[in-house]
Amino acid sequence: MKHDFSELRLDRVTRRFAGAGGHAFAALSELTITIRRGEFVALLGPSGCGKSTALNCIAGLLPLSGGTIQLDELRIDTLPPEKRGFGMVFQNYALFPHMTVRRNIAFGLRMQGVPGSQIASRVKHALKLVQLTGQEHKLPGQLSGGQQQRVAIARAIVIEPPLVLMDEPLSNLDAKLRIETRAEIRRIHRELGRATIYVTHDQDEALSLADRIVVMKDGVVQQIATPHEVYAQPANLHVANFMGYRNVVELDIVREEGTRVELSGPDMRLVGTRKQMGPGTRAVVAMRPEEITLGEGPDGRNTIVARVDNVEYAGRDSLVDVITSSGTRLHVRATSSPALGDEVRVHVSPERVLVYPVA
Amino acid sequence: MLLLFIYPFIYGLALSFTPPKGDWLANYRTFFTSDHLWPTIWTTLKLALPATIVNVGVALPIAYKMRIKSSYQRWITTILVVPITLGTVLIAEGMLTYFGPKGWLAQFLQYFHFYDGSIRLTHNYWGVLISLVISGFPFAFLLILSYITGIDPVLARAASTLGADPFAQFRHIYLPLLAPGLAMCFCLAFVQAFSVFPSAVLLGAPAGPTRVISIAAYEAAFEQYDYSLASAIAMIMGFVQLLIVAAVLGLRGFFYRGPVSGGKG
Amino acid sequence: MRTPWLERVWTGLLWGLMTLFVVNIGLMIASVATNSFARRWLGTWLPEGYTTNWYTAAWREFQLGDVLWVTIEVVFAVVFLALLVGVPAAYTLARRNFVGKRLLMLLFLLPLMVPPITYGIPMATVLYKVQLAGTIWGVILANLIPAAPFVILVMTPFIEQIDPNLESAARVFGANTGRMFLHILVPLLAPGILAASLLVLVRTIALFELTFLTAGSDSQTLVVALYYAVFAAGVRAPQSVDAMAMVYMAVTLVWLLIALRFVNPTQLVSRVKEHPQGAM
Numbered sequence: 001m002k003h004d005f006s007e008l009r010l011d012r013v014t015r016r017f018a019g020a021g022g023h024a025f026a027a028l029s030e031l032t033i034t035i036r037r038g039e040f041v042a043l044l045g046p047s048g049c050g051k052s053t054a055l056n057c058i059a060g061l062l063p064l065s066g067g068t069i070q071l072d073e074l075r076i077d078t079l080p081p082e083k084r085g086f087g088m089v090f091q092n093y094a095l096f097p098h099m100t101v102r103r104n105i106a107f108g109l110r111m112q113g114v115p116g117s118q119i120a121s122r123v124k125h126a127l128k129l130v131q132l133t134g135q136e137h138k139l140p141g142q143l144s145g146g147q148q149q150r151v152a153i154a155r156a157i158v159i160e161p162p163l164v165l166m167d168e169p170l171s172n173l174d175a176k177l178r179i180e181t182r183a184e185i186r187r188i189h190r191e192l193g194r195a196t197i198y199v200t201h202d203q204d205e206a207l208s209l210a211d212r213i214v215v216m217k218d219g220v221v222q223q224i225a226t227p228h229e230v231y232a233q234p235a236n237l238h239v240a241n242f243m244g245y246r247n248v249v250e251l252d253i254v255r256e257e258g259t260r261v262e263l264s265g266p267d268m269r270l271v272g273t274r275k276q277m278g279p280g281t282r283a284v285v286a287m288r289p290e291e292i293t294l295g296e297g298p299d300g301r302n303t304i305v306a307r308v309d310n311v312e313y314a315g316r317d318s319l320v321d322v323i324t325s326s327g328t329r330l331h332v333r334a335t336s337s338p339a340l341g342d343e344v345r346v347h348v349s350p351e352r353v354l355v356y357p358v359a
Numbered sequence: 360m361l362l363l364f365i366y367p368f369i370y371g372l373a374l375s376f377t378p379p380k381g382d383w384l385a386n387y388r389t390f391f392t393s394d395h396l397w398p399t400i401w402t403t404l405k406l407a408l409p410a411t412i413v414n415v416g417v418a419l420p421i422a423y424k425m426r427i428k429s430s431y432q433r434w435i436t437t438i439l440v441v442p443i444t445l446g447t448v449l450i451a452e453g454m455l456t457y458f459g460p461k462g463w464l465a466q467f468l469q470y471f472h473f474y475d476g477s478i479r480l481t482h483n484y485w486g487v488l489i490s491l492v493i494s495g496f497p498f499a500f501l502l503i504l505s506y507i508t509g510i511d512p513v514l515a516r517a518a519s520t521l522g523a524d525p526f527a528q529f530r531h532i533y534l535p536l537l538a539p540g541l542a543m544c545f546c547l548a549f550v551q552a553f554s555v556f557p558s559a560v561l562l563g564a565p566a567g568p569t570r571v572i573s574i575a576a577y578e579a580a581f582e583q584y585d586y587s588l589a590s591a592i593a594m595i596m597g598f599v600q601l602l603i604v605a606a607v608l609g610l611r612g613f614f615y616r617g618p619v620s621g622g623k624g
Numbered sequence: 625m626r627t628p629w630l631e632r633v634w635t636g637l638l639w640g641l642m643t644l645f646v647v648n649i650g651l652m653i654a655s656v657a658t659n660s661f662a663r664r665w666l667g668t669w670l671p672e673g674y675t676t677n678w679y680t681a682a683w684r685e686f687q688l689g690d691v692l693w694v695t696i697e698v699v700f701a702v703v704f705l706a707l708l709v710g711v712p713a714a715y716t717l718a719r720r721n722f723v724g725k726r727l728l729m730l731l732f733l734l735p736l737m738v739p740p741i742t743y744g745i746p747m748a749t750v751l752y753k754v755q756l757a758g759t760i761w762g763v764i765l766a767n768l769i770p771a772a773p774f775v776i777l778v779m780t781p782f783i784e785q786i787d788p789n790l791e792s793a794a795r796v797f798g799a800n801t802g803r804m805f806l807h808i809l810v811p812l813l814a815p816g817i818l819a820a821s822l823l824v825l826v827r828t829i830a831l832f833e834l835t836f837l838t839a840g841s842d843s844q845t846l847v848v849a850l851y852y853a854v855f856a857a858g859v860r861a862p863q864s865v866d867a868m869a870m871v872y873m874a875v876t877l878v879w880l881l882i883a884l885r886f887v888n889p890t891q892l893v894s895r896v897k898e899h900p901q902g903a904m
Contacts, residue, residue: 061516081519082527094517098535107531108521159521365731371746421638435642437884442649444880445873446830448851450652452869455854456659456862457652461666464648493649525631547737554739557832561854573741577837586749593745597738604737 005071005162008035008058008195013077014066015053027053028219030067035163038193042210044200044230046242050219051199052167058197059165060084071162082111087156087194088165092172093148095140101127101151102136108159126158129188146177153185157192164189164196170205182208203243207231215239236276237284237356245286246331250358253283261355266326268304271350278357286354289319289331294338297347306330308342322346375591386591396592399572400599406484406559406571407552410491411499414552415545418499419537423529426507436504439497450493451561455481458489486562487569491552499548506540507533542611546604553600572596653873660866678867685860686849686868695829695845695875697760702767702828703821709768710775711817715809717776718783732773740770740833748837758840766834774827775820782816783809815886822883829876846872 013031016024028050035041043051056062058069060081069077076084087108095104105126109119127133130150140148149169156164169185170178186209189196200206206213207227215222215230215238223235234240241248251263251270259274263283272285297303306322309329318337322330322344330346338344378385390396425432442450458464458480465480480486514536515528523531556573563569576596580589660678662671682688717729735743747766748757756762786809794804810817832847839848850872853865 059520061519080524081516082522082524084520085522086520088517088520090513090517092511092513094511094513096514096518096532107518107523111518111522111527155517155521165520367747367750368743370750371743374746374749417641420634421642424635424638435646436888438646438649440884441877441880444826444830444876446832446847446876448832448847448854449656449869449873449876452850452854452865453652453656456866457648457655463651463655463669466669493652496645550737550739554741554833556741557836557851561851576741576745580745580748580837586752590746590749593742597742600738600742 004037005195006037007070007072008163009070010034010058010067011070012067013054013057013064013069015050015057015062016065026050026065026219028057031214031221032067033214033221033224035195035197038195040189040196040198040209040211042198042200042206042213043216044203044206044213044242045216045222046201048218049216051201051214051216053219054216055088055165055167055197055199058163059086059088085159085161086163086165087159087161089149089152089156089167089169091168093140093152095148095151095155097140100137100139101132101143104140104151105136105155105158108155112159122158126154129157129191130154130184145173146181149173149181150184153188157188157194161194164194166196166198168199168201170200170202178205185209215242217242233275234286234354237286237359240275240286240354240356245288245354247287247289247292248284249287249328249330250282250284253281260350263355265328267324267328270302270304270348270353272353272355273351274355276356280358282358284356284358286356287330287348287352289333291352292330292332292346292348294320294332294334294336294344294346296345297349301347302350302353303345303347304330305343305345308338308340308344311337311340313337371590372594374587375594378587378591379585386588387595389588390591390595395570396575399570399575400595402569403553403555403571403573404599406487406491406555406569407549410488410495410552411545411549413492414495414499414548415503415541418496418503418544419541422500422503422507423533425504426510426512428508432504436501439500442493443497443501447490447494447555447557448561450490451558454486454490454493454558454562458486481562483564484568487555487559487571490558490562491555494558495548495552498551499544502544502547503537503540506537506544509540510536539611542607546607549603549607550600553603554596572599656866656869656873659863660870662863665863678861678863679871681861682864682867682871685864686853688846688849688868688871690842691844691846691849692871692875694760694843698763698767698835698843698845699825699828701764702771703824705764705768706771706775706824707817707821709772710820711779711813712805713772714776714779715783715805718780719788732776735770735773736777740831741837743769744834744837747834751838757838758843760843762838763835763843763845766838767828767831769834770831771824771828774824778820778823779813779816782813782819786812819887822879822886826876826879826883829879846875 010031010033013028014026015028016026018024031050031054033041043054045051053062057064057077060076060079060083064077067077068075096107099107102123105123106119109122114122123136124133127136130153132147132150132154135143135147140151143151149172152169156166166185170181173181182205185198189209198206198209207230210227212224213227213230214224215235217238222239223230225233225235230239231243234243234245237248249265249268251265251268253261254264254269255262256274261272261274261283263270263272263285270285304322304324306324308320309323310321312319317333317335320332320334320338322332324330332346375386376383378389381388425435456462460479460481480489510533514532518528518532519525554573555571556577559565559569559571559574563571565574572592573596576589576592579585579592658671659665661674661676663673663675665671713732717725717732744766747769751757751762751766756765790808790812791804794808799807829845830847832851835845836848836851839845844852850865850868853860853868
């Protein structure tokens, strides 16, 4: 067991399960990533994308079907979970229901054979860190969901693991508590500086917490990048879809010049930016509702004429659905609310029209 | 319906205090002074306690090993439910044929010279004990298995990430959470073994070493037609069972009781 | 810290024990089966010859025709009456709250916890007093005692998983209690009722003590007849007794196999898990 490291290297980590009809399917295929000391990495994707499988493989709860995991020079993928010494926070907390908060937190230290006096002081410190001082004699069943989650976090970090693994730790909390606990996790990470791998299906969580995000789909990594990059420059259409690019339109390619592409359809002409190369004379553009604005663009370029079909008031702004003459529906976020049936013009800057090959 | 169960009990209790001759405690005095009555309690305990300890003690590690749902878990449970449903009478008949001095087991042991002396596993203490294991072990196993599979396996996984090896996971996670279930299982298995009747008659030596308390009660009722004494014996039998159950469940009070999952579902 | 070597020995030991147990049970049943077809079998691996005569002999000697008929009568009457009593009772216990509910639950559980022979003797005494003992009605009544609570135990979780709103909806649309029961609950509870009746059926066929204590010569069920046959083993040829044991086994196993298609094996024993609060 090591208490610190400079690099955790996952090399083509693969996990196959027996699927229907005896066919093995890869829940995780060839995940390769190097995680640096103190880094916060989020594995992001819809359920069934392989992100939890990846986490369980790193924790040692699932054996690998292929690939290696190395902690600096030490190969760890053959070690059982109890020898890896990583701290893990489970989705349903997995607190031991028969132990008090104190004994739950002390469990890992007891297993390591840490002397009693040290256990007491370290548990006390951990309780303070998660702001649960005074609750140490309660059983998990007597705590609220948020408190249980903080016990789970304290239990994972008290053993001073080189790496903390978190499996959707906020998914069982209500919306308000989720945002609070998110901030808490961020603060604890900052204070301890432990490398953390965080699994989630919520892009907001990943964006707000992580230094780097790994976007996954069907067991395959789609993009590994900083939150800003994943948000603004999705590597492919899947990532774009997942990051809230709700407007997806298939168009003909008219001209291509480097990454700049001119496209046209029956009722729109757009200039966009190529994100992923692909064959064919057609392409898909992806645009965020927030980045389409009502009104004409400079020189009338990248402007689409459409009719207002639906307006949803959303407080600070409105969600406006518009339909072009050929029936393409676009979602637009607008600060003003146009009337139903009005003909409007919307525009979007060429940098924010992302062009992907047809799926 | 309730009446059907409660009334006989009350009636039996009343009947046991109204013997045909003597004062109201005469039956109980007879039981505790008669040489062929009160030792039956020890005879029964000598059979029931070892059988229960063996059944629960062996069933626990095996059930723990098989806690993960798999196709053979389903198979084993199905196979084990067979001896339970067949019941003690059939088991007794089977044992007479199979474990008897000319049965396959004796032949097998002698053929391979594992044991050359004469083998007597029927019509004595061992025959009854074996039959109690045959009918009691599957019962204990299935009961414990249903308790174990009710414990969230994520707890053991959490313990393993915290450095607990499989043995420590069992000791610190499974065992404490199982304790109430184990106590319950022990009670039920014991109560069943304590009331052993058909196999004690058919497989044991009902006149001597396996003259269990239920035989004494049966004889009093249906051979001497002394229903009053029989009821008294049945009451004593129920009382001893209750005593053991109360003792075990009292011990259970020291253990954690509550949900066995690790948080909100 | 345990070595993998120790771990393997331990696993092997457990599997060995389990296999030993299952193999011996299997051989035990096999030896009964072999003996029932044996012409003569004395101290050899296999009998000298095979015959089915013992079955006809057993059928004649033990009046198996009558016994089987009694068994069928008793078992189906018990299943029917247990459902009739148990399902509404389970419904009441699951849905309504009243003073003494916990006590009532405990009383219902008692016949399942207390072994039959303990309460069978006082009960037989009562039945003799009211002159029901020895008749088929006495046997049915006696078997009903553990059967009805068992139905309640099995049914309670099934009832609890039905959304009470469904019943309210039926009432809103004008169904009275009886019709609501018939049109809404019975169809929804069908799987539970099926499971409960099969479980009661299998258990009643195999339940020895109560029938033994209350049955007369013409109200014996198969198990009791088998017991008497084994008890008087010297009188009859052992093959003939084994033939009868096979008949009994066949009857039980057929129903067991049918039951196992619909219920989990653990349900046959685990009376506790279904209703932890009641049992604790």
